[in-house]
Amino acid sequence: MEAAVAYAEAKGWTWRKMGHWGRLFCAHADRDGCRVGVNGTPRVPFHHAEQIRRAVDRCPHDRESNDEDL
Ligand SMILES: [Zn+2]
Incomplete structure (x- = not known):
């Protein structure tokens, strides 16, 4: 799970935790x-991580730097 999030972050995605x-x-x-919702519980099915990766790969805004927004 964290690997999927780290993968997204490496692609310039921003992670925000909400409970x-x-x-x-x-x-x-x-x-x-x-945006993609991420279930933060430890026991996340593999396909959920897969979903995240797919959303990241599908993003058409690849590597647009928007750092001011942080
Ligand atoms: Zn995008």
Whole structure:
């Protein structure tokens, strides 16, 4: 699970934790940006991590730097 989040972060995604859940925002973290909800519990099914990776790979806003938004 953390590997999937780390993978997303390496691609410029931003991780935000919200209780037991987290949310990943792509580099284009505006209205049009991609986001994906992440279940933060330790026992996350593998396919969920797979889902995250897929969302990251599918993001059309690849490596757009938007660091000011942090
Ligand atoms: Zn995106």
